[in-house]
Amino acid sequence: MAMPVRVGQRLAWTLLQAIPTALGIIILNFLFLQLVPGDAAEVMAAESGSATEATMALLRQRFGLDQPMLAQLLSYLTKLAHFDLGFSPRYNAAVMELVMSRLGNTLVLMLAALGLAFVVGVALGAVMSAFAGKWPDRVLSVFALLLYSTPSFWVGLMAIVFFSVHLGWLPIGSKETIGASLSGLDLLFDRLRHLLLPAVSLATFYVAIYARLTRAAMLEAGHQDFVRTARAKGLPAWRVQLVHILRNALIPITTLAGLHFGHLLGGAVVIETVFEWPGMGRLALDSVMARDFNVLLGILLLASLLVIAANALIDVLHALIDPRIKGR
Amino acid sequence: MMTHIDNVLEIRGLRVAFGQTVAVRGLDLSVRSGETLALVGESGSGKSATALALMRLLPQAARIQSGQAFFGDIDLLQAGQAALRKLRGKALSMIFQEPMTSLNPVMPIGEQIAEVLRQHESLSRKQARQRATELLDLVRIAEPDRRYKDYAHNLSGGMRQRVMIAIAVAGNPRLLIADEPTTALDVTIQAQVLDLIDRLRRELSMAVLLITHDLSVVAQWADRVAVMYAGEIVEQASAVKLFHKPGAFHPYTRGLLKSTISDAPGSHYRNAPLYEIPGVAASAVDESGCRFAPRCALALDSCRKTPPLPELISPGHLVSCPVVQPRKHQNSSPSSAVTHGNHDAFALR
Amino acid sequence: MPLLCVDNLHVRYASGGKILRTVDGVSLRIEKGETVGLVGESGCGKTTLGRSLLRLVPSSEGEIRVDDVDISRFNAKAMRPYRKRLQMVFQDPGGSLNPRQTILTLLDTALKANGFPSRGERRELARDIIVRVGLAESALDRRPHEFSGGQRQRIAIARALVLRPELIVCDEPVSALDVSIQAQILNLLLRVKRELNLSYLFISHDLSVVRYFCDRVMVMYLGRVVESADVHVLWREPCHPYTRALIEAVPSTDLARRRLGTSIKGDLQSVAEQPQGCRFLSRCPQAAERCAWESPALRPVAENQYVACHFA
Amino acid sequence: MSAISIPKISGAGRSGGGRGFAGNMNAVAGLALLVFFVFVALAADWLAPGDPLDMVGPALLWPGQDAAFPLGTDSMGRDILAGLVHGARASLAVGVASTAIVLLIGLLVGAVGGYFGGYIDDVLSRLTVIFQTMPTMLLVIVIVAIAGSSIGVIALAIGLGSWPTIARLVRAQFRSLRESDLVMAARSLGYSDTRIIFREILPNAMAPVVVTASVMVATAILIESGLSFLGMGDPNIVSWGMMIADGREMLRTEWFLTALPGAAVSLAVLSLNLLGDGLNDALNPRQST
Amino acid sequence: STPPQGGTLTLLLTGEPTTLVSVANTATPSLSVSAKVTEGLLKYGYDLSPQPQLATAWEVAPDGKTYTFKLRQGVKWHDGKAFTAEDVAFSIGLAKTVHPRGRSTFANVTAVETPDPYTVILRLSKPAPYLIKAFVATETPIVPKHIYEGTDALGNPNGNAPIGTGPFKFKEWVRGSHIVYERNAQYWDQPKPYIDRLIVRFISDPAGAAIAFESGAVDLGYRTPVPLSDLKRLQDVPTLAFETKGNSYSYNVTRLEFNLDNQYFKNAKVRQAVAHAIDRNVIVKTVNYGYGSVSYSPIAPGLASYHDPAPTPYPYDVKKANELLDEAGYPRNGQGTRFAVVLDFNPIGQDGPRLADYLRSALRRIGINVSVRSQDAAAFIKRIYTDRDFAFTTNGASNLFDPTVGVQRLYWSKNFIKGVPFSNGTHYANPKVDQLLEDAAVENDADKRIALFKEFQQIVANEIPDLNLYQPEFITIANKRVRDHSLTADGVESNLADVYLAGDK
Ligand SMILES: Nc1ncnc2c1ncn2[C@@H]1O[C@H](COP(=O)(O)OP(=O)(O)OP(=O)(O)O)[C@@H](O)[C@H]1O
Ligand SMILES: Nc1ncnc2c1ncn2[C@@H]1O[C@H](COP(=O)(O)OP(=O)(O)OP(=O)(O)O)[C@@H](O)[C@H]1O
Ligand SMILES: [Mg+2]
């Protein structure tokens, strides 16, 4: 089968499979969220610092909270069938618009962090496995474990104090210099400077994971028979490591990268708070706090689609790395 | 010291240990150019350890404790990594037991052949490809051009093993070590693969060190045989001598031959039970006297104390057993009688 | 009445979107006290056939009759009484034994699951059988990894035997073992067979072993039986070209029969690529046009000899 | 941020020096450290009697400034040493309890799905995917919002958010083991499904699960601290996460307020990871002869 | 000399607004931005004395039942339409229907008349002495009638992209990040505003806010936008200035509210014991890092004319507290505990958890075993005001601009309404108090009104349905170059037309 056909089929299949998953997520979450105490009206009233019975009733009606629960679910699903994620009276905006305005930022942050973690982690892991058992391995192993065990928000705060406040090298918070109205390369550079710290903070944990994973996978692959064959061919050590071992080790590592998407999104909640990054994680946290469940459901749905898409992408990547995998 | 003019490889006193376990204990062996030398022995007797020691590809847990292995004027056991890299895949190559896993699953097989060519001959990418295709043809893979881009999983076991052979002979080696190249394969494919190695040996005039535990394979394809037991060579002879006349001398070799199911007509369970070598394989740790003594019906007290030395009992026939030396028994009875008597003794147990 | 009678059995696997017809219409019968050999190349479906007889893999079609009762669609409960009667010994001497249990527990569990309620009786039986397979009684308190491969195979045999089965499917029981140990196991199997009047379905790819060990042999090729005959007949007059090639390829310690480098052409295929006609077509030296579209049926050519070839 | 299972680190130990568990220096160090933490957690009431949340001294004493408070006091005048000691209890409790929940759900879902396959497996796999695609932290936050931030709820929430990792692992193990000779033999002996699952497969599938679980304890500690950072920790119990969260406002001046509990988290997580690596080596079948 | 023109001011908010006009939403973030675009009729000095904004003159009839406003002429909405009395009348009508407390503030208003385009007359059924203080931009925003008329005010797009008469024009709102306002060149009060651009950034983590101030990433923030614990350090930062003025429009009092239906706290002796166990000075000093002043009264010290400074009859006295509990029939058990209760704290604001920690510690000393329950705002509100499933709670309430608006709701028995946040949460009911509060609400005579409130304060100080603890001090932080940011009662919440940047080009 030709590669594009294979990839196409794979994607179509994944998409098809995603529908029941997404539906499950929505219904499960919807019912789940009914258990949360308090409603959007109470939050808005609380934030205002005062309210009357009449304003409470007005707010509840606007949020559709006066409807029975099943009717709410049904109307939500009906809207969903028309690709409408509903409306947030709290923000006075369509959920789709709200979420989309954040999606890009979150994606940028996540991809940057994941990419960084992957590259650095795999490089570290490769070094560790090449020196397995020797001191560079031990030192890097402990370093990786430290990265793994240090809370990301702590790393983030420390990085801000050091790089932004002490050294003044990097800007603080937000995704770009606000109101600078830059364009072209300047804008790109500005955004990269803003991205650096959050991405690094979010990445640290995963750097550790990828490093350990790569080390393990490469050692595992290194013990396979074909590596002995490669050595028996008289190939230099670097070639054996990179061409034969690493390529095979990448397969289990990329599998995990796909799974990490969901975790990253969760981790982003904290990092987005630390760095005032206008992403979905923050919005999700806010909407939990505000009981703005239309927004939360929209985010959860989008997040799961994102994870599913990421996994489909990983599958495609696998098909590229590993010729044994065929399109289903 | 240099190798004897006729020998491609001369191993002296090779000793390999895995921690406390001594896998190979003082092995002497030489391979003559152009011959097929079979190294036989039961599982765990140290055959692979020997081969990997020669290639210097032993796992990290293993240690070469002593010995020399002259390949031309290079001692393989002392050679530096750079020198080794020049040899491996070129003058000295090896085929492994597992055809299913010995090829890189994510690299086209043609490239795996081309890789070794580019490493050792300064060929261009295109020339290497050309040569690799020729090699595929040489090992009888149909449509070599198309197969060049195939991955290992597209091939059957026999084809994979042939690809391995192509990789191994790509550098025109003087010595090819084949470590149980066919145990994972079927008899029909086994015959194909071993025939191919035999043909290439003649055409490329290389020597083959064929490692196996199957005596019938030895009988079919080897010129000379070395029998290993618990890390030592116990008997060495030409195939003709061992399987024909005067036959095996060492009690272990004889036991092995005897417990092999005969393919003579009439060998069926209703006619006779199979011969069993009593006892279990020697543990690799204890180390006094003859390693086979605990299982040997002929063992004398002295066998348990002093390790036997190999003795030349006829030209090219070495045996490490003081008891069965033919000349020691010459006065009382002909050697064949002794052996027969012993057979009966074994059978009675 | 034969002990086991299998009729037109089919086993299919779904793999990578394809249906593998791993066992494709196999019929066989095993009489009481008979040893039937099953040979064939790797991947031709021997293990699958053996397992499907014991209902360890589901068959999609066909009958498995034990004492004329078709057990092929029985549920777990209905199978219970038959489990005792039909046992299996696996190729890998260690793999089928739980590494975390002592030999006594292994045997005891098997007995308990098959309706031996008395603890004392179970102990007695375990002790008896372990001695019978040639191990010391003290072996009962040890775990599988403390034994050598040959000993482990004895334990596996003991566990099959302790239930007093009538048929044991032996799936390559000696392939993983050395010649010297192979002899021990084969001798053991023969001894218990005589003592208990067992039947064996003996799966192997080693023709010499089959020839020595079996009364009757069936040769399989890509999911089908291509020849079935009395063991002596088969060696004297193999009819199917594949059987012939197989017997020819067996190496021999007899230097007189040293081969001259003529091996059968072609490579082993997998069940995934099943040609419409004869499955041996691509490797057959006498293939004709007819073979390409007509799949030959198994037919008698002599007394007790059946062959699936148009030209036999 | 649930435990990312570190699959098959089997290679890791083989080269890591000695063979087996005892030979592995790292693992021994990890175990020693963990034993220390467990001891501290268990003996907290004895090591630092009284309520660690009590305001016992002047606020913001630096470590060493006052012998009565060797590690200083926080902004409310609470003894940091007492906090660390009692925090060990809370943090380890969250870690262990949530991992127990993860194991319970993960093993059940993974075992049933992997063993029986078919329709049941489809449904359970789908469920696993649903939970897996939900951002763990968000799920935890929602659960805490529902049931309040008590330590039990937090552990439960982390457990509910993290089980898919184990379920997947167990499922994979069961799927491969169910085709193994081991299970075939058990079936041929007429063993019941329950017996096969619990007696034959489970013990042999546990090695990677145990390793992942040890790492998961570590991750749970991290999630708890993240939760405290977002202000959703249990206010009645001192945990390291809470101490970090409380201290972060004074990161610039009284940095010891975050550094001390931060170091405690790191060390505890480190010890669990080292232990996990060690277990991995010890339980790896390829490693033991 | 006139202040220099130009520059960009970055205002920091600790939360993101949900709407940019406080017509129906009085959450702090909305209040912080609303007035920049949408103005009010009046503004107020620090002492809440009215000053002109969109109204140039105003008059309250002696009977307190007629309010007449003269409007500023020549004012234009940002879309170019003229501002008239119609807009004011419409806005007051809107406030009366959709504003969270407009319904009660304007309850007595029976008619709004617009005899000419620049005059508005409010007719009241009863006097409302607090009403004159309610016309600040954030409380009663004047919105364009032509945009709101006939629409759903809450869903009106003007909330996301407002049009007003104010010194700044709305430019863009990047959700989750910031809002940009541009100088309104046509502003009626030329040459104001002085700054060219106003950027509002949302930084929710207080520690992050502190860093932002230090690095100069933000210029201005109010209501103590940084951790209290960090204030001392920031005071040493040479670029920063601190201001406490400009908070008088909304004084808070932090309180410990008892649930008078609770089995323990319905007993006055128990409440008194709790009162004796608490040292308000420690609370201010430790919990609040010294930023605040002790208050025994629900009327904040900041509202000096109404506040009763008399000390509590139940001063800090642990011995007395223990005696009272013994008397109340709650002896200590073996562990030294009398009974156990759960304390809920209001999660909004910085001081909740710390105050709860203090209370747990303090009450443990008198044998009350307190466990603290943490929950988010929604759960808290539901628990206290809807489910009433609580024992006691730390809560804060704003006095707003007048005790009738900000304090009466907490003690008036008729305001015990389930489901309505910040109503009478203790379930306090005293007819005498009800009467005093109702009288004060319509008392036109200032001195009499003060007397009524004083009497009310004495009664609740004795009966302690709740314990008033302290008035937190709100700090405004500004970069030193920012000047004139807090000239009015509502300080930074005002329209910032007067702000200028010193030393900036
Ligand atoms: N990685 C290892 N670690 C420890 N001991 C080992 C290792 N590999 C081999 N050994 C031991 O070394 C001895 C010789 O092993 P070797 O593999 O050379 O035997 P072999 O003759 O090739 O056997 P086989 O026929 O099974 O391949 C055996 O006793 C074995 O147990
Ligand atoms: N569970 C399974 N799912 C899919 N395909 C399978 C499965 N088990 C076996 N097969 C396929 O069925 C075919 C026959 O397998 P089987 O194990 O029965 O062969 P065999 O004759 O026993 O081979 P061997 O000699 O190697 O043991 C093989 O091609 C194998 O790949
Ligand atoms: Mg070997």
Ligand SMILES: [Mg+2]
């Ligand atoms: Mg098989």
Ligand code: NI
């Ligand atoms: Ni996670």
